[in-house]
Amino acid sequence: MFDDKLKEECGVFGVYNNDEFDTARMTYYGIFALQHRGQESAGIAVNNQGTILYRKEMGMVSEVFDDVVLDSLKGHSAIGHVRYSTCGDSLRENAQPLVLKYTKGHMAVAHNGNLTNANEIRSELEEQGTIFQTTTDSEIIAALLSKARIKTNTIEEALQETMKKLKGAYSLLVLTPHKMIAARDPLAIRPLCIGKKENSYFVSSESAAFDGLGISFVRDVEPGEIVIIDGNGLRSIKSKEKKQSALCVFEFVYFARPDSVIEGIEVYNSRYEAGKILAKEYPVEADVVTGVPDSGLAAAQGFSVESGIPMVGGFMKNRYTGRTFIQPSQELRELGVNMKLNPIKSQIEGKRVVMIDDSIVRGTTSRRIVQLLKDAGAKEVHVRISSPPVKYSCYYGVDTAERKHLVANYMSIEEICDMIGADSLGYITEKGLLESVKGNFNFCSACFSGDYPVK
Known part of the structure; x- marks a missing residue:
């Protein structure tokens, strides 16, 4: 990219595999197609029967992953991320997905966007004893989610509580032992869409990532919506609070691939x-x-x-x-x-x-x-x-x-x-x-x- 350009944000891609294809490789090709959204680091986290295996490093997708690494990432669901640092330093520990163990098991989080109240939330959590390992907004979301999960029955309920505290832009993927969850901020500032192939579901920052993989575009994630994908299929919790959307117009000027369709606009x-x-x-x-x-x-x-x-x-x-x-x-x-x-x-x-x-x-x-x-x-x-x-x-x-x-x-x-x-x-x-x-x-x-x- 040229010095005179705005720098890309990040890209996320998720797979919930109800078929026989290779989950890790599908995720690899998904984030490869989103490489234009971030070239600093790349990562994939895979759910293997309740244990989350992952690989993330600085570098391009093709530099971080090879056949040996992809063969080691076995599982039926996965999330991937490519990063350009807009919040947090360009360091390996800030690469995503973030993978953590908390009271309810393992969880991985991948996020595109920035929170405008990140410093405020981080200070509040640190005063309560939370220790942060990274300088990213994504870890703040994960910390809030982990804390809320103690008091709720499901991870989606915890995410509902977490979203009440978040301000700013976020297109978010969460991987747990039993589910993959996608969420978009109430203004839908950053893009996020859903695809389907046979019995499997996919989530991506851009629809262009679906095309080469034979995935059919289903729809965009709605503003403020939480989408839950598990063995029973797809369901969603839609926001009751109706706000005027504020999708970033620069997606159409520069960031998105020209072959993507966002909110019905090519x-x-x-x-x-x-x-x-x-x-x-x-x-x-x-x-x-x-x-x-x-x-x-x-x-x-x-x-x-x-x-x-x-x-x-x-x-x-x-x-x-x-x-x-x-x-x-x-x-x-x-x-x-x-x-x-x-x-x-x-x-x-x-x-x-x-x-x-x-x-x-x-x-x-x-x-x-x-x-x-x-x-x-x-x-x-x-x-x-x-x-x-x-x-x-x-x-x-x-x-x-x-x-x-x-x-x-x-x-x-x-x-x-x-x-x-x-x-x-x-x-x-x-x-x-x-x-x-x-x-x-x-x-x-x-x-x-x-x-x-x-x-």
């Missing part, structure tokens, strides 16, 4: 529509349109169709380089961009180019990409962005920079245009973006507006 189509709207809002005279791979490509296609300007493949992307934002200096980060993106000179030279990208966060990488196009001979570079200016930090599971580092917070669009070296710059309006994600859901766009759905 991610690819929403990006394509955003490009069309962007062409109407900020037209320009140019010779070619090109998208910055990969999340800028669908918007570039939409922009091209609406404007009538032909689209070209302006960049070759090297998919095997490391992530540029982990390099130790800005000079090396910019070198990383050069290694990751290479302009195709024959498509660019002597032409007025419209460059479509999904967002500008700090501006450093956008400046470098504009320079790459001009070094390749572009006469003009007109930058169009398929999200509004990012002015505010996210507290719901996305690792944005501090607000003082967000370039749109302290520069005007004209100043940003000058800073990145573009001939013109246009961002889609917030109204235009929301129009591109047509559906029955309401969205959180706090990173653009500062209007946070949870304080």
Whole structure:
């Protein structure tokens, strides 16, 4: 990923296997399909007749698991997790799923999102004698769940009590000796969906993880819903408290895979529509349109169709380089961009180019990409962005920079245009973006507006 991008959150995938397939490998392929949501660590926990076996390590899914490890993870149900640290340090002990033993047996927890009252709950629990081994929000949820379970008859009742105390974003999977449970926060800020194959059930952050495994999409988990899956099938406890949903709109801009469908909205189509709207809002005279791979490509296609300007493949992307934002200096980060993106000179030279990208966060990488196009001979570079200016930090599971580092917070669009070296710059309006994600859901766009759905 580029230094100029918002960092992904996490991805979760769960299996309740009532058939004969390999549980661990199905989970492996599930989190492999969600690798774009987190590349720092990966883990799988499997229920083997009441004992939870697990493996989690720093690294990509294919680095953490091999055939020997997967063969050792035998069981009929499992949950998996890929992580990018938005809360808690990037350390092995913070990798998920978290596996713990408590008064009622073993339990594993995997979580995507951030709690806004995490510090408050952690302090309260520590005063009561709880000892934490990690710095993650997920362990706070597990601690509350373990404590509530002592006073309730079932784990789902304990989860109901726990959810009353949680504020913020969470899509959650819990694995116990007899059940797999999924839950989504009352505002449904982060995505979570259910699938089925034969007699088995699956839960995933994105529907794209189902497709390659022959799993049929069933539905999204509803806001505030608890879904219980066991040997008797699937049942749910739906929230009686109706709140206005606040699904993260950046899932459609950048985070989710384009082949995912979230709340009935195809991610690819929403990006394509955003490009069309962007062409109407900020037209320009140019010779070619090109998208910055990969999340800028669908918007570039939409922009091209609406404007009538032909689209070209302006960049070759090297998919095997490391992530540029982990390099130790800005000079090396910019070198990383050069290694990751290479302009195709024959498509660019002597032409007025419209460059479509999904967002500008700090501006450093956008400046470098504009320079790459001009070094390749572009006469003009007109930058169009398929999200509004990012002015505010996210507290719901996305690792944005501090607000003082967000370039749109302290520069005007004209100043940003000058800073990145573009001939013109246009961002889609917030109204235009929301129009591109047509559906029955309401969205959180706090990173653009500062209007946070949870304080």
